[in-house]
Amino acid sequence: MYERAKEVIPGGVTAHIKHIAPHPIVMEKGNGSRLYDVDGNEYIDYLLSYGSLILGHGHEHVQNAVINQMQEHGTTIFGTPHQLEITMAEKLIELYPGIEMVRYTNSGLEATLLAIRTAMAYTGKTKLAKFEGHYHGGYDQVLVSVNPDLNQAGMEEQPKSVPESNGIPDYYVENTIVLPFNELDASSEILKKHADEISCLILEPVQGGFIPGDQEFIKGIRQITSELGILLIFDEVKTGFRLGLGGAQEVYGIKPDITALGKVLGGGFPVGAIGGKRDIMMTTSVNEGRDVLTAGADNSNAKKSVFHSGTYNGHPTVLSAGLATIDLLEKPGTMKELFDKTNLLRTKLEELYRNHGISMKTVGMGSIFNIILSEEPIDNFRDMSKVNSELRKEIDYELLTLGVYTKPLNRYSMSVVHTNQDIEETVAAHDQAIQHVLKKRN
Numbered sequence: 001m002y003e004r005a006k007e008v009i010p011g012g013v014t015a016h017i018k019h020i021a022p023h024p025i026v027m028e029k030g031n032g033s034r035l036y037d038v039d040g041n042e043y044i045d046y047l048l049s050y051g052s053l054i055l056g057h058g059h060e061h062v063q064n065a066v067i068n069q070m071q072e073h074g075t076t077i078f079g080t081p082h083q084l085e086i087t088m089a090e091k092l093i094e095l096y097p098g099i100e101m102v103r104y105t106n107s108g109l110e111a112t113l114l115a116i117r118t119a120m121a122y123t124g125k126t127k128l129a130k131f132e133g134h135y136h137g138g139y140d141q142v143l144v145s146v147n148p149d150l151n152q153a154g155m156e157e158q159p160k161s162v163p164e165s166n167g168i169p170d171y172y173v174e175n176t177i178v179l180p181f182n183e184l185d186a187s188s189e190i191l192k193k194h195a196d197e198i199s200c201l202i203l204e205p206v207q208g209g210f211i212p213g214d215q216e217f218i219k220g221i222r223q224i225t226s227e228l229g230i231l232l233i234f235d236e237v238k239t240g241f242r243l244g245l246g247g248a249q250e251v252y253g254i255k256p257d258i259t260a261l262g263k264v265l266g267g268g269f270p271v272g273a274i275g276g277k278r279d280i281m282m283t284t285s286v287n288e289g290r291d292v293l294t295a296g297a298d299n300s301n302a303k304k305s306v307f308h309s310g311t312y313n314g315h316p317t318v319l320s321a322g323l324a325t326i327d328l329l330e331k332p333g334t335m336k337e338l339f340d341k342t343n344l345l346r347t348k349l350e351e352l353y354r355n356h357g358i359s360m361k362t363v364g365m366g367s368i369f370n371i372i373l374s375e376e377p378i379d380n381f382r383d384m385s386k387v388n389s390e391l392r393k394e395i396d397y398e399l400l401t402l403g404v405y406t407k408p409l410n411r412y413s414m415s416v417v418h419t420n421q422d423i424e425e426t427v428a429a430h431d432q433a434i435q436h437v438l439k440k441r442n
């Protein structure tokens with residue numbers, strides 16, 4: 001299949017992240033916590049489509065909601081406003097402390113893009129700040145210093161902006177300022193130096209979904225950005241609904257100015273949303289500006305508002321899947337049980353690696369964690385780049401043959417349908433994988 005795919009799709013994959021050397025595994029079916037490949041092999045899935053499937057594969061509650069929406073309303077999409085857009089917005093406002101109004105997009109990428117444009121319009125400033133190692137989607141403004149070559153990345157406390165793709169004009173790299181995560185003094189200094197130009201600071205409050213921002217650091221970042229007139233954007237595409245129903249902002253008790261959501265919000269369908277303070281969000285209101293897509297419309301207010309549109313924004317099928325997902329997560333005890341299961345897997349894995357004499361700790365929060373083969377503190381990209389990833393990679397490849405799926409070196413996301421049996425099987429597979437790898441190495 002990979003040979004066939006390579007003939008018609010560059011590199012054989014439709015997203016870089018789907019590639020695994022020497023070839024990716026082509027999946028055919030999913031069911032609950034399990035994935036099945038085209039050769040009939042079964043896997044316990046911890047990738048869960050990069051965290052999106054918090055209810056696992058094909059959850060009945062989501063499937064029924066989607067089918068009902070299409071059957072009862074007779075179409076997949078209206079192309080007009082509809083009820084679910086309002087219902088979901090009301091739900092997000094109820095759950096997320098920083099959200100007072102909402103706009104939808106079709107991906108997390110579009111959500112962060114809209115958040116940044118909104119911040120630039122609101123503040124009238126044209127630079128943005130981000131943290132080294134943080135991912136916000138694959139477009140020019142933020143595809144900077146996500147996983148930079150350390151030879152080009154400069155000093156730890158004053159990181160340089162490094163583009164992550166060919167084809168990004170210098171303009172974007174020059175206007176995206178990079179900061180060191182979990183380093184409050186160094187970050188504050190850079191922000192102060194460029195305060196007149198920086199519109200917003202965007203961050204993953206938990207880097208990569210698993211490296212927590214220190215509570216004092218996040219608090220300090222909220223304070224300094226407020227003082228300097230820089231909008232604070234929490235990119236909660238990964239952390240939304242996964243650390244708590246109200247995301248990282250609920251856990252940290254911090255209100256960002258704008259929040260970007262995605263992944264779990266769509267119940268397995270493509271989605272994104274931004275939410276934020278009313279006066280900031282109102283810059284995206286059509287009443288304040290113009291309808292550029294309608295010939296002859298009044299354009300006199302063009303400069304006053306942020307343009308935001310999209311054929312599929314607020315898609316009814318997607319929102320019905322998202323609402324069904326949130327509905328289930330809100331059932332009493334569901335989140336706690338999910339976190340307890342995640343912690344159980346973490347504890348058992350830590351014990352196993354310790355018994356094999358391998359330095360290892362799990363790092364994470366809520367329903368996401370990663371396996372780090374080191375005992376050193378892990379606070380940011382530079383710490384991660386010092387970790388020995390070769391052994392981890394060898395174990396991950398063994399795990400693929402033993403029926404445990406995540407992309408090698410990727411984090412583990414848990415779902416509400418993973419069972420204790422899954423956990424036992426996963427730990428047993430790790431045990432076998434470690435034994436195979438150590439034997440090969442000796």
Ligand SMILES: Cc1ncc(COP(=O)(O)O)c(C=O)c1O
Nearest residue numbers: 107108109135136137237238262
């Ligand atoms: C924190 C974060 N922001 C933005 C994105 C982009 O979202 P999408 O892949 O839906 O465009 C991702 C995707 O992994 C993400 O993890």
